[in-house]
Amino acid sequence: MSTSSVLRRNNVHVQGEGPPVIFVHGFGCDQAMWRRLVPHFAESYTCILMDLVGSGQSDLTAYDKQKYSTLHGYAQDLCEVLAAVTTAPAVCVGHSVSSMIGLLANIASPDQFAAQVMVGPSPCYINDGEYFGGFERGDIDSLLETLESNYLGWSSNMAPAIMGAPEQPELAVELTNSFCRTDPEIAKQFARVTFLSDHRADCAKLQAPTLVLQCSEDLIAPRAVGEYLQRHIPNCTLRIIENVGHCPHLSAPSASADAIEQFLRGL
Amino acid sequence: MAPIAAEPPGAEALYEAAPCGLLLADPNGRVLRANLTLCRWLQYPCDELVGTLRFQDLLTMGGRIFWQTHLQPLLRIQASVAEVKLELRRKDGTAAPVMVNIAERPFEGGTLLHVAVLLAEDRHKYERELLLQRRRAEELAAQHARDQQELATARAEAEDRAQFAEQLVGIVSHDIRNPLSVIRMSAALLQRGATPEQQAQAVARVTRAVQRVQHLIGDLLDFTQARVGSGLRVRKRDCDLHHAIADSVSELAVAFPAQHLLHEQAGDGRCVADADRIVQAIGNLVANAATHGDATRPITVRSEGDGGTFRVSVHNHGRPIPPELLPRLFEPMVRGADANAAEGVGLGLYIVREIARAHAGHVDVRSTSAEGTTFVLDWPCA
Numbered sequence: 001m002s003t004s005s006v007l008r009r010n011n012v013h014v015q016g017e018g019p020p021v022i023f024v025h026g027f028g029c030d031q032a033m034w035r036r037l038v039p040h041f042a043e044s045y046t047c048i049l050m051d052l053v054g055s056g057q058s059d060l061t062a063y064d065k066q067k068y069s070t071l072h073g074y075a076q077d078l079c080e081v082l083a084a085v086t087t088a089p090a091v092c093v094g095h096s097v098s099s100m101i102g103l104l105a106n107i108a109s110p111d112q113f114a115a116q117v118m119v120g121p122s123p124c125y126i127n128d129g130e131y132f133g134g135f136e137r138g139d140i141d142s143l144l145e146t147l148e149s150n151y152l153g154w155s156s157n158m159a160p161a162i163m164g165a166p167e168q169p170e171l172a173v174e175l176t177n178s179f180c181r182t183d184p185e186i187a188k189q190f191a192r193v194t195f196l197s198d199h200r201a202d203c204a205k206l207q208a209p210t211l212v213l214q215c216s217e218d219l220i221a222p223r224a225v226g227e228y229l230q231r232h233i234p235n236c237t238l239r240i241i242e243n244v245g246h247c248p249h250l251s252a253p254s255a256s257a258d259a260i261e262q263f264l265r266g267l
Numbered sequence: 268m269a270p271i272a273a274e275p276p277g278a279e280a281l282y283e284a285a286p287c288g289l290l291l292a293d294p295n296g297r298v299l300r301a302n303l304t305l306c307r308w309l310q311y312p313c314d315e316l317v318g319t320l321r322f323q324d325l326l327t328m329g330g331r332i333f334w335q336t337h338l339q340p341l342l343r344i345q346a347s348v349a350e351v352k353l354e355l356r357r358k359d360g361t362a363a364p365v366m367v368n369i370a371e372r373p374f375e376g377g378t379l380l381h382v383a384v385l386l387a388e389d390r391h392k393y394e395r396e397l398l399l400q401r402r403r404a405e406e407l408a409a410q411h412a413r414d415q416q417e418l419a420t421a422r423a424e425a426e427d428r429a430q431f432a433e434q435l436v437g438i439v440s441h442d443i444r445n446p447l448s449v450i451r452m453s454a455a456l457l458q459r460g461a462t463p464e465q466q467a468q469a470v471a472r473v474t475r476a477v478q479r480v481q482h483l484i485g486d487l488l489d490f491t492q493a494r495v496g497s498g499l500r501v502r503k504r505d506c507d508l509h510h511a512i513a514d515s516v517s518e519l520a521v522a523f524p525a526q527h528l529l530h531e532q533a534g535d536g537r538c539v540a541d542a543d544r545i546v547q548a549i550g551n552l553v554a555n556a557a558t559h560g561d562a563t564r565p566i567t568v569r570s571e572g573d574g575g576t577f578r579v580s581v582h583n584h585g586r587p588i589p590p591e592l593l594p595r596l597f598e599p600m601v602r603g604a605d606a607n608a609a610e611g612v613g614l615g616l617y618i619v620r621e622i623a624r625a626h627a628g629h630v631d632v633r634s635t636s637a638e639g640t641t642f643v644l645d646w647p648c649a
Contacts, residue, residue, distance in 0.1 A: 028336030032344050096336070135328070142329030149352050149394055180341055195332075219323075220335050244295035244321075246335040250343035251294070 003084040010050040010081050011057045016042030019114070020086040021264075023049050024078060026096025026120070026246075027194045028187075029180040030056025033095065036253035040261075048090070050081050052098070054186035063186055071097070071197055075104035082112050089114035091264060096120050096220065096246065097194040099212075100202075107205045115267055116210040117260055120246050121229060122221045124198040131200070132224045140195045147188055203232040210236045211263040213256060215243040237263060288365075288384030294377065296321035305384055310358045322382060325355045327362060338369070342380070346371045352387065352394075364391035434600055438613065442483055446476035486614045490599060493621040501541035501625040508545060508577060509536030512570045515546040523557045527565040535572040538648045540626055545579065545644075548622045551615040552581035552642050560640065561585035578645040587634040596632060619644065 006012070013031065021041055023034045031049040038047050051058040052074055067073035078101055082090055091114050094102035099121030106113045125133045126140070182190075210233050214226035223240075230238040239259045241248040248256045282289060288305030292298050298320050306313040309325070323334045330353045341348050347370040354362040368383045453469040453476075461469065493499040509532045516530040549568060556566045560583030567582045588596065597620040600613040619642070623630040628646020 026336065028333070029340045033340050035344065135332075139328040139332070142327055143332045144329070146327065146329035146333045146353070148398065149391075180337060180344075218335075219331055245339050247340050247343065250340055 001080060006077075006080045006084045009053060009059045009062045010077060011059075012081055012085065013049040014046060014085060015049075016045055016047045018045040020082075020088055020090035021045045021047055022078070022082060022085075022090050022092050023047065024092065024094045024098035024102060025052065025055065026094075026098050027190055028182070029095075032056070032180065033247065033250060037093075037249045037257055037260075040253075040257040045091075046086065048081070048085050050078075052101075052190075053077060054190055055182055056180065060183055060186070063183075065189065068189065069193060071101050071104055071193065071199070072108075074098075074101045075108060078102065078105040079109045079112055091115045091117060093117040093119065093260065094121070095249065096122075097197070100197065100199045103199065103202060103206050106208055107202060110207060113208050115264070116206065116208050117213065117263065118210065118229070119213045119249055119256070120215060120218055120221045121212060122225045123200045123203055123229065123232075125195045125220070126198075128198075131228070132222065134219065134222045134225065135195065140192070143191055143195065144188060147184070147191055200228075200232070203229060204234065206233050207235065209263075209267060211260065212236060212238045213248060213259055214238065214240050215245060215248050216240055217244040218246050220246045239263075288382075288386075290322065290380075290382040290384065292322050292380040292382060294371070294380065296323050296380065298322060299379070308357075308363060308384070308386060309355060315358075322380070327354045327356060330354055342369060342371050352391075355384070364388060366390070431600065438600065439483070439487065443480060446479045449473070449476040486618060489618050489621070490614050493618070494599070499544070499618070499621040499625045501544050501622070503539050503541050503626070505537065505539055506542045507536045508538050508540060508542060508572065508579075509570050511542040511546060512549060512568060512579065515549055516568050519550060519553050523553070525562060526553075526557050528553070529565050529567045531567060531569040533569070533571040535574055536570065538572055538577045540577065540646070541622075544622045544625070548619045548644060549579060549581060551619050555615060556581055556583035556640070559583070559585065559588075572648060575648060576645050577648050578643060580641050580643040582639060582641040584639040587636050588632070588640060593632070593634070597630065 001009075011031070015038065023031065023038065025031055025033050030051045034047075034049060038049065041047050053068065054060065054063045064073070067076075078092070082105075089112060092102040092106065094100075094117070096119070099116070099118035100123060102113075102116050102118070106116055122133060124131065125135045126137060127133050127135065212226050212229050212233075214221060214223065216223075226238050226240070230236050241252050241255050241259065243252045243255070245251050283303040285302060285304055288308055289302040290298060290305055291300040298317050301311075301313055301316045303313070306316060309316070323331050326334060333353075338348055338351060347368070349368040351367045351369070353365055353367050355365050357363055364387045366385045366387045370381045371378045372381055450473050453473045456469050457466060489499055513530050513532070516528055520526070520528045553566060553568065560566060564584040567580075569578075569580045569582070571578045571580075597616050599617040620630050623644050623646060626646035628644060630642060630644045632640065632642050634640040
């Protein structure tokens with residue numbers, strides 16, 4: 001694939017100068033979710049932003065059911081995006097499922113990566129014997145049902161309507177577009193691929209220095225999961241951010257930025 | 268927010284009894300206030316909703332994941348979401364389908380979530396119906412594709428059958444014309460007057476020609492029965508097949524005077540079978556062996572019973588059957604490359620297979636240049 005078609009496929013944006021850091025969003029959103037973190041890092045790093053194929057403003061025609069039936073398809077894209085933008089080893093900041101996408105990409109192509117930052121990661125969402133992932137299979141079916149009934153209310157390509165936010169005039173221009181757009185069919189498959197994935201066996205293969213950034217209260221990635229990762233990833237630091245929810249980079253951006261910055265300085 | 272200068276009369280009543288549920292929460296979702304309508308809808312005493320529960324605690328598990336992965340990030344990015352379909356759990360655990368609008372508003376240096384909830388029972392039913400219909404439509408489309416496929420297959424089969432019928436007519440007329448011309452020439456000879464020796468030869472030729480036509484008609488009747496009817500008709504009874512096969516081999520030796528025919532037998536000859544049909548099958552196989560085999564070496568018919576399975580084989584030496592012919596060998600109207608009129612319509616092996624099937628058995632063939640060709644029929648004795 002040519003460089004320009006990779007950049008178009010994943011709607012890649014680059015800003016700032018310095019060593020490369022790539023930000024990869026999780027399920028249900030797009031690169032807009034990094035908006036509160038990126039300005040901080042663009043001062044001293046080259047920030048690379050991308051949308052996973054099927055999310056945001058990626059090229060929907062590139063969505064291949066077979067390729068994206070496992071996270072490896074996304075990991076391959078991540079390596080291609082990095083190769084198209086930089087030759088230096090990059091720090092990969094992945095949110096949620098993209099922590100595991102980053103892990104797989106790093107294992108497959110270690111020379112392209114300097115370090116991994118995992119924000120709210122989980123190697124396996126479903127409980128399995130001793131392992132506590134936080135969910136039962138029925139919960140995931142319930143999610144798929146919620147997704148299905150929500151998309152009925154949306155025209156095929158629209159996120160929920162926005163009521164307007166007079167307090168944030170900088171959003172006014174962007175309001176004509178919606179963030180976190182998803183094609184209903186793709187979202188359903190992505191949800192299935194994400195929440196049924198199990199990459200516990202891959203954790204031990206990750207050699208790069210790794211920061212796991214976890215929220216104190218997160219339904220999607222409970223504390224036990226972060227502790228599991230710390231035990232199973234060879235070179236891993238666990239940092240807990242005081243935050244309720246799954247997106248500390250949105251709800252607690254400065255605490256998140258500080259934790260990442262501190263980790264990067266120690267490399 | 269700009270404070271409302273003077274609260275209009277009834278504003279508090281509107282808030283509490285509004286025809287929609289209203290809820291105020293901190294940025295983490297903790298419920299700070301809920302109006303009476305919402306409490307009534309969810310069957311909660313208001314003091315139980317407030318202070319301890321979070322808005323997301325009211326959602327189904329799927330809704331909570333959706334909240335955390337999609338709605339909460341969206342709220343942080345764009346400060347509001349609207350027309351989101353969710354299910355809220357009532358105190359008794361049942362789910363209430365609702366439409367929700369949420370806005371994140373600044374308040375005293377922080378933010379608060381303003382949530383408006385509308386019951387959507389009918390809309391929910393309608394959506395279920397739509398989803399059901401969509402699934403049905405998808406199934407119909409899949410069914411349609413399968414039907415098309417079946418139709419194409421059926422059409423191809425019908426075309427095959429039509430072509431087959433044409434071929435059959437051609438072969439049959441050809442195979443009847445030859446014996447008829449033998450009969451016509453013999454009759455002409457007899458009419459012209461001939462020596463007694465010539466007369467005897469002519470009568471023998473006529474008899475053989477009639478037998479050939481009779482055989483052909485027999486094959487066609489069997490074929491029709493096997494193909495169109497419920498399978499070849501057989502009358503199975505207790506019999507001694509060694510005995511019946513020995514008799515038939517002697518008769519075949521007369522019919523094929525140029526061939527050396529051997530009969531080997533082993534084990535028990537007693538069996539439940541249609542002896543006439545088995546003899547017919549052996550006749551077809553021996554006729555094939557005589558046509559295609561090495562005429563200078565013997566044809567061996569072997570019968571073997573062990574009380575469980577009865578096995579009959581016919582072996583000849585000579586060139587093997589071309590491998591490309593093997594897969595279709597037992598299909599009707601398959602004839603060797605060296606086919607000639609003496610061979611019949613190409614129903615011989617087809618009828619052998621149908622005879623085996625009618626005995627709940629099957630027929631197989633091995634053919635190599637080293638070992639020659641062996642057809643083996645076997646079926647259960649009882």
